[in-house]
Amino acid sequence: MMTSLHKMEQTPKILTIVGLVFEGLSVTVMSLFAWMLAQFTDSRLYDLIEQDSTPEEMADVEAVFDILQTPIIVLAILMGTLLLINLFLFTRLIRGKYNAETAKKVYLYQAIIGGVNMMFNQVTGIVYLISGVMGYGGHKELTKRDIRDGI
Secondary structure, three states: OOOOEOOOOHHHHHHHHHHHHHHHHHHHHHHHHHHHHHOHHHOHHHHHHHHOOOHHHHHHHHHHHHHHHHHHHHHHHHHHHHHHHHHHHHHHHHOOOOEHHHHHHHHHHHHHHHHHHOOOOHHHHHHHHHHHHHHHOOHHHHHOOOHHHHO
């Protein structure tokens, strides 16, 4: 028995692509920020701050940057991992590589990831949430309903 492959509707497809672009941008910015934190003590800004600060103040500045560096690097790694997973799943969904049952599971995952992303990246979260709900709810079936069914 051959199952047909799911074809993604145009609106969720566009929203998913926009979400992937914004997610990629946020991973790039977070990675750049993590790199900048790691390079702070070798930077010119550090030298300027050091000229106008006492040794105690510089120790405090270095402690703050050391504390910030680890969570930012961990977040950048997590965001990068999620981006790779989403790229794999969503590009296959866009290209129509899943059957209807698997596509519905990917839409559910997309909606859940959209809800989680609402805490960190609102644009990506909203886009994924809308696309996932539209795909999971069978937006196509809603638009093809005959209006005379209720009469």
